[in-house]
Amino acid sequence: MNDMSIGFLDSGIGGSTVLSRALRLMKNEDYFFFSDSKNCPYGDKSDEEIIKRCDEIVEYMTEKKHCKAVVLACNTASAKAVDFLRNKYNTLPIIAIEPAYKMVHDNSPEGFTLVMATRGTIESEKFHRLYSKYDNGNTELLSCVGMADLIEQSRFDELDNYLQKLLGKYRGMAENVVLGCTHYPLAKDNIRKVLGNVKFFDGAPGVARQLYRVLKKNDLLSSKKSEGKICFFDSSDTQDEREEKEKRFFEILSSYNCE
Numbered sequence: 001m002n003d004m005s006i007g008f009l010d011s012g013i014g015g016s017t018v019l020s021r022a023l024r025l026m027k028n029e030d031y032f033f034f035s036d037s038k039n040c041p042y043g044d045k046s047d048e049e050i051i052k053r054c055d056e057i058v059e060y061m062t063e064k065k066h067c068k069a070v071v072l073a074c075n076t077a078s079a080k081a082v083d084f085l086r087n088k089y090n091t092l093p094i095i096a097i098e099p100a101y102k103m104v105h106d107n108s109p110e111g112f113t114l115v116m117a118t119r120g121t122i123e124s125e126k127f128h129r130l131y132s133k134y135d136n137g138n139t140e141l142l143s144c145v146g147m148a149d150l151i152e153q154s155r156f157d158e159l160d161n162y163l164q165k166l167l168g169k170y171r172g173m174a175e176n177v178v179l180g181c182t183h184y185p186l187a188k189d190n191i192r193k194v195l196g197n198v199k200f201f202d203g204a205p206g207v208a209r210q211l212y213r214v215l216k217k218n219d220l221l222s223s224k225k226s227e228g229k230i231c232f233f234d235s236s237d238t239q240d241e242r243e244e245k246e247k248r249f250f251e252i253l254s255s256y257n258c259e
Helices: 016-023 045-064 075-088 101-107 125-134 147-152 156-170 184-195 202-218 239-255
Strands: 006-010 033-037 068-074 094-096 113-117 137-142 177-180 198-199 230-233
Touching: 006 016, 006 045, 016 033, 016 202, 016 239, 033 239, 045 068, 045 075, 045 094, 068 202, 075 094, 075 125, 094 101, 094 202, 101 113, 101 125, 101 177, 101 198, 113 184, 125 230, 137 156, 147 156, 147 184, 156 184, 177 184, 184 202, 230 239
Parallel strands: 006 033, 006 068, 033 230, 068 094, 113 137, 113 177, 177 198
Antiparallel strands: none
């Protein structure tokens, strides 16, 4: 049981930013990453669609890949599907990411804050509970429709234009930026071009720590001394697309610099 894989679920390859943090803490674990690029982005889908798709993936992870725990490395999936999944798979540890708004409260509570997230996350009850608890009275919620898709498809010239229109009016105002989608840390440099030198907050470090705590509590940490394996699967329709996603996924893992 201890040497079974940890499953990571994301609507695409953005969750690599979360896995990179887990690898810092647990290099000896085996990981299975499910990139659902065929259905990316989740943020514009209905709750029912998201829950159904996440259920299918978690079932695959547990029955076919025998994962010992699952990380929802997608804020929209976490916001919409985590309660259903935890109820159905009630013996499976499920760790869910959420926008790191509490980190602003803990580290920079007075500064003007932008929360950038998908529409699904911004509108979710789960996020609004978090927001209401830690609201600093100086926050703007930005529903970034289509942004994850631009990042997923590496359309960074279009992304720069998108961000200029979305964020231009906040230059010189914003101190804190909450990256409420696991794709968004891959666009930090693009965001800085518009906003300047802001403080970024994302939930990946907290998820990695929580994953470690849950595995340790349940005696599920790997006993291996050697470095673990990473298995990647992408749901794109063609082999070329899947190979391209896999190539970029491992490039991100090898080069991504968490701040």
